[in-house]
Amino acid sequence: MAELQAAAPATPRRSKFALGDFLREYGVLIIIVILMIGLTFLSPSFLTSRNLLNILNQSAPLALIAAALTLVIISGGFDLSTGAIFGVASVSAAWLAVNVDPTLGMIAGPLLGLLLGLVNGLIITGFNVHSFLATLASSMVYRGIAVLITGGALIPVRMEEFAWLGRGRVGMVNIAVLILLVFTVAMMVLLNRTTFGRRVIAVGGNEEAAILSGVRTKLVRIACFGLTGFAAGLAGIIAVSRISMGQPQAGVGMELEAIAAVILGGTSIYGGAGAVWRSIAGVLLLALIGNGFNILNVNPFFKDLTTGVIIVAAVALSAGKKRR
Amino acid sequence: MKLRLALLTSVAFAGVATTAPAMAQDPFRIAYLASSSQNGYNQAIYAGIQEAAAAKGVEVEIFDGAFDSTKQFSQVEDVVAGGRFDAFIVTPNDTVGIAPALEDATAAGITVVATLFPVGPDLTNMEPQVPGLTTTVAANPAVGARAQAEAVAAYCADKDPCRVAVIIGQLIYPFDNLRNETFKEVLGQHPNIQIVATGEGNYDPDASLTAMQDILQANPEIDAVLSNADQHLIGAEIALSDFGYDPGSVYMIGGGLNQITVDAIRAGTVAATLTEVPHSMGKAALEAAVTTLEGGTAPTWIDPFDLSVTPVIVTKEWLDANPDFTAEWQG
Numbered sequence: 001m002a003e004l005q006a007a008a009p010a011t012p013r014r015s016k017f018a019l020g021d022f023l024r025e026y027g028v029l030i031i032i033v034i035l036m037i038g039l040t041f042l043s044p045s046f047l048t049s050r051n052l053l054n055i056l057n058q059s060a061p062l063a064l065i066a067a068a069l070t071l072v073i074i075s076g077g078f079d080l081s082t083g084a085i086f087g088v089a090s091v092s093a094a095w096l097a098v099n100v101d102p103t104l105g106m107i108a109g110p111l112l113g114l115l116l117g118l119v120n121g122l123i124i125t126g127f128n129v130h131s132f133l134a135t136l137a138s139s140m141v142y143r144g145i146a147v148l149i150t151g152g153a154l155i156p157v158r159m160e161e162f163a164w165l166g167r168g169r170v171g172m173v174n175i176a177v178l179i180l181l182v183f184t185v186a187m188m189v190l191l192n193r194t195t196f197g198r199r200v201i202a203v204g205g206n207e208e209a210a211i212l213s214g215v216r217t218k219l220v221r222i223a224c225f226g227l228t229g230f231a232a233g234l235a236g237i238i239a240v241s242r243i244s245m246g247q248p249q250a251g252v253g254m255e256l257e258a259i260a261a262v263i264l265g266g267t268s269i270y271g272g273a274g275a276v277w278r279s280i281a282g283v284l285l286l287a288l289i290g291n292g293f294n295i296l297n298v299n300p301f302f303k304d305l306t307t308g309v310i311i312v313a314a315v316a317l318s319a320g321k322k323r324r
Numbered sequence: 325m326k327l328r329l330a331l332l333t334s335v336a337f338a339g340v341a342t343t344a345p346a347m348a349q350d351p352f353r354i355a356y357l358a359s360s361s362q363n364g365y366n367q368a369i370y371a372g373i374q375e376a377a378a379a380k381g382v383e384v385e386i387f388d389g390a391f392d393s394t395k396q397f398s399q400v401e402d403v404v405a406g407g408r409f410d411a412f413i414v415t416p417n418d419t420v421g422i423a424p425a426l427e428d429a430t431a432a433g434i435t436v437v438a439t440l441f442p443v444g445p446d447l448t449n450m451e452p453q454v455p456g457l458t459t460t461v462a463a464n465p466a467v468g469a470r471a472q473a474e475a476v477a478a479y480c481a482d483k484d485p486c487r488v489a490v491i492i493g494q495l496i497y498p499f500d501n502l503r504n505e506t507f508k509e510v511l512g513q514h515p516n517i518q519i520v521a522t523g524e525g526n527y528d529p530d531a532s533l534t535a536m537q538d539i540l541q542a543n544p545e546i547d548a549v550l551s552n553a554d555q556h557l558i559g560a561e562i563a564l565s566d567f568g569y570d571p572g573s574v575y576m577i578g579g580g581l582n583q584i585t586v587d588a589i590r591a592g593t594v595a596a597t598l599t600e601v602p603h604s605m606g607k608a609a610l611e612a613a614v615t616t617l618e619g620g621t622a623p624t625w626i627d628p629f630d631l632s633v634t635p636v637i638v639t640k641e642w643l644d645a646n647p648d649f650t651a652e653w654q655g
Binding site for chain 1: 522
């Protein structure tokens with residue numbers, strides 16, 4: 001009896017802890033659910049399969065980048081060049097599609113992204129430059145290349161062989177959404193079920209300890225940047241295929257949106273902790289806000305204000321997890 | 325020996341310095357302060373400037389404002405301080421904020437010509453609002469917007485209701501706000517016309533595609549799309565096609581007259597666009613600057629619509645009658 005009495009206070013403490021932990025883990029999902037309920041009541045057009053699939057399709061390029069960027073941020077890095085890689089990959093793909101072959105353009109986009117991502121990783125690890133500065137600089141170089149390729153003009157690519165990726169569907173679902181699904185699962189498996197994933201977390205958690213444990217931290221970081229570059233290139237060809245148009249300014253500001261989505265999903269900006277699925281949820285949250293504004297035809301002046309408030313609310317819910 | 329050489333060098337430099345101003349045959353040097361040198365529209369303006377400069381024997385350089393008003397303000401200050409240029413041609417990023425820097429430039433004796441937008445607080449006033457500003461080569465944004473809205477009203481004349489979706493650049497830009505207000509004012513005079521939604525396209529086909537998809541979700545029946553920019557129609561057209569509309573069954577009107585839209589109008593997928601002639605604007609701006617530098621009097625306002633062979637609103641009918649027409653910029 002005495003044992004039971006002594007044990008009794010432990011129960012409410014555990015449930016309080018569990019609630020806090022739940023809120024921190026699922027804060028972004030909670031906000032998404034609240035928003036979805038609100039939008040469902042406000043507009044009959046919102047909760048339709050077509051609209052929900054549209055949101056997923058519209059978000060696919062950003063979500064691809066955010067999924068891979070999660071690994072970079074968990075490894076303790078930052079990538080400000082994803083928008084520029086997106087731009088240069090999309091115009092390169094468009095240029096190749098028009099001037100050489102549409103399929104070659106499709107293949108070249110992600111490969112070019114991979115190459116540029118690896119270059120980022122090599123600069124960061126080879127010259128020991130902080131990833132923030134290195135990718136800020138490389139983003140300027142990559143954006144410059146995009147402008148040089150196009151001369152600042154748009155490149156129309158009105159070809160069926162090129163448009164299928166961005167506009168094609170399997171049943172009701174866009175191919176871009178299926179690619180996002182496969183890529184997200186791949187990133188989740190890579191992070192949570194492989195030795196590489198454990199090393200990514202170890203490098204971001206404590207690089208020195210990782211080195212002492214025999215982890216080749218430079219290779220891990222280079223690989224993370226390579227993956228993000230690949231994702232940005234893949235996102236680029238999906239976007240350029242969708243609008244049948246290469247544009248040098250494509251992806252401007254996308255790098256910050258991707259970072260915002262990852263942080264919104266609760267991944268620590270200090271590295272060492274995070275989850276790919278929550279970054280995707282972060283992207284969807286941002287997309288839902290935009291969708292809601294367009295569907296309800298609300299004055300766009302309120303969009304930034306609302307987005308900011310919702311981001312603060314979501315981050316506040318998951319704040320405890322990020323304090324280190 | 326070293327001292328003597330130094331003295332000789334000094335004398336030689338002094339000689340050059342004193343004779344330099346007397347070299348009347350030195351070409352004028354003119355800076356083009358682009359809102360962004362990486363933008364196709366600005367590049368077309370610069371191409372016009374370069375063409376006129378070559379004809380006049382004038383040297384020109386382009387400066388990249390990177391769509392950043394603060395950066396452009398600093399560029400004006402730097403170029404004034406550098407003292408290398410006799411004149412500026414500016415495509416302002418911030419039509420109000422850049423004014424003090426340009427006032428300093430004109431006070432320093434530099435000839436300043438504005439293109440695309442007037443500089444000063446009133447976007448509808450084409451006369452110089454900055455003391456010393458020579459010429460403005462720009463159209464009142466409300467004039468073009470009114471012409472576009474009237475074209476939509478004409479299309480809608482026999483439809484009741486006539487449902488119009490507006491895709492505007494960004495309402496935080498004063499010129500886009502003015503255009504949007506003009507759209508609302510003109511269309512508001514027709515009871516049969518409903519503006520069912522207003523989306524922001526941010527001059528980006530992808531953003532316009534997203535906006536149009538969302539608009540169609542809430543408003544499946546659309547009769548017309550009215551936009552200030554041709555780039556928006558690229559995304560709008562894709563969204564309409566994906567939604568099941570036949571290309572050309574919705575009246576779509578944009579702005580900019582780029583070659584991509586000219587091709588789309590000829591193909592029947594876009595109905596019309598507002599004339600813009602960046603190459604001619606650049607040419608006229610340089611000629612006005614040189615006229616002033618040579619002591620002549622350039623017009624205070626040059627209306628780009630007067631520089632164009634096209635009507636204010638370009639339609640398939642006009643393009644069919646002018647099959648050899650090509651736009652002044654690609655897009």
